[in-house]
Amino acid sequence: MNIGIVCYPTFGGSGVLATELGMALADKNHTVHFITYRQPVRLNGFRANIFYHEVRVPTYPLFEYPPYESALASTLVDVVKNNKIDLLHVHYAIPHASAAYMAKQILEKEGRYVPVITTLHGTDITLVGRDKTYAPVVAFSINQSDAITAVSENLREETYKTFSIEKDIQVIYNFVDVKRFNRKPIDAFRKVIAPDNERIVLHASNFRKIKRVQDVIYIFKKLNETIPSKLLFVGDGPERSMAEELCRELSLCDEIRFVGKQQDMEEIFAIADLFLLPSEYESFGLSALEAMAGGAPVVATNVGGLPEIVKPGENGYMGKVGDVDQMAGYAIEILKDETTLMKFRENAKKQAQSFDISRIVPQYEKLYEQLYKNYCKSVCNPA
Numbered sequence: 395m396n397i398g399i400v401c402y403p404t405f406g407g408s409g410v411l412a413t414e415l416g417m418a419l420a421d422k423n424h425t426v427h428f429i430t431y432r433q434p435v436r437l438n439g440f441r442a443n444i445f446y447h448e449v450r451v452p453t454y455p456l457f458e459y460p461p462y463e464s465a466l467a468s469t470l471v472d473v474v475k476n477n478k479i480d481l482l483h484v485h486y487a488i489p490h491a492s493a494a495y496m497a498k499q500i501l502e503k504e505g506r507y508v509p510v511i512t513t514l515h516g517t518d519i520t521l522v523g524r525d526k527t528y529a530p531v532v533a534f535s536i537n538q539s540d541a542i543t544a545v546s547e548n549l550r551e552e553t554y555k556t557f558s559i560e561k562d563i564q565v566i567y568n569f570v571d572v573k574r575f576n577r578k579p580i581d582a583f584r585k586v587i588a589p590d591n592e593r594i595v596l597h598a599s600n601f602r603k604i605k606r607v608q609d610v611i612y613i614f615k616k617l618n619e620t621i622p623s624k625l626l627f628v629g630d631g632p633e634r635s636m637a638e639e640l641c642r643e644l645s646l647c648d649e650i651r652f653v654g655k656q657q658d659m660e661e662i663f664a665i666a667d668l669f670l671l672p673s674e675y676e677s678f679g680l681s682a683l684e685a686m687a688g689g690a691p692v693v694a695t696n697v698g699g700l701p702e703i704v705k706p707g708e709n710g711y712m713g714k715v716g717d718v719d720q721m722a723g724y725a726i727e728i729l730k731d732e733t734t735l736m737k738f739r740e741n742a743k744k745q746a747q748s749f750d751i752s753r754i755v756p757q758y759e760k761l762y763e764q765l766y767k768n769y770c771k772s773v774c775n776p777a
């Protein structure tokens with residue numbers, strides 16, 4: 395099929411998932427068109443059946459706020475017409491679902507029908523979507539989508555609780571390419587971070603408030619008092635300078651490294667002994683799943699969709715939001731000896747297999763086919 399994907403091109407989970415999905419679909423001989431304001435970070439290497447269309451938002455003295463949504467809708471109209479797109483799959487409701495709705499209306503006036511699938515990722519519902527500034531538009535554009543998916547059961551329930559949704563929301567879990575993440579740790583890399591073979595604890599995120607990065611540091615502090623360990627922070631965002639300051643205050647600078655945004659997450663997960671995700675909320679926690687695929691058990695909070703992937707006592711543990719003592723205890727329990735850690739590692743890898751790309755991508759393909767079948771080919775894609 396000829397699929398248009400709209401997403402945020404950033405390191406955030408929704409953009410990563412959308413990009414990985416697009417590349418997986420291209421591997422299965424679909425043609426994929428990414429439509430966004432910058433080349434998605436995980437989109438690398440040339441493939442003949444992947445196209446990238448940049449949304450340009452011209453500035454104009456009158457525009458204090460350049461209208462990205464209108465620019466996106468107009469670009470979608472163009473891309474659909476020029477490339478005979480069969481369907482649009484938009485990731486993250488704001489403003490992608492409403493821009494797709496607008497594009498669809500314009501195209502319909504010209505006798506061209508393009509079904510729209512909206513995938514809800516989390517904060518588009520639980521944080522930004524709830525904001526009264528956006529809520530009516532979010533609810534309307536979700537209801538106007540031809541199919542709606544959510545990345546966890548929890549997010550599906552949250553969406554029904556938050557908005558009056560008249561349609562079925564299908565859960566299609568996030569996925570990971572288990573083969574790609576199953577790497578042998580690079581010894582030299584491990585040695586740079588943990589020269590005396592200390593345990594390596596990892597946190598990767600966009601450093602937003604919701605991630606509770608300070609809790610990562612407090613959990614690590616407790617752990618470090620018992621088990622020789624190093625903490626590796628990957629990513630960047632608004633809370634990073636607060637986190638660096640806290641490390642200085644706690645005299646932990648020699649134990650903690652901030653490496654910023656990174657591309658080769660496979661290599662990083664491979665050297666990790668534990669992944670910490672003490673968030674206020676996670677609709678799914680894609681980074682936790684990728685960590686598991688790399689063989690790192692997870693200590694997280696018992697919120698959102700995390701209980702759908704973290705199995706306490708098997709591949710990790712979950713604590714109460716903010717209870718750093720409890721989560722430090724869990725971390726010590728996992729890292730206390732080699733046999734325990736190996737058991738958790740194996741279980742983490744096994745759990746990741748249930749979310750392997752080979753199981754999840756066909757669910758999207760099936761949804762695309764069903765949707766497409768419901769609209770006569772000639773209506774969807776007139777010559």
Ligand code: GMT
Nearest residue numbers: 406407408515516517676677678679680
């Ligand atoms: O929270 C983030 O890291 C970014 C955010 C996004 O929209 O990119 O992530 C959300 O979508 C991810 C992919 O589906 C989920 O794995 C994250 O749990 C979710 N974040 C939240 O719900 C806070």
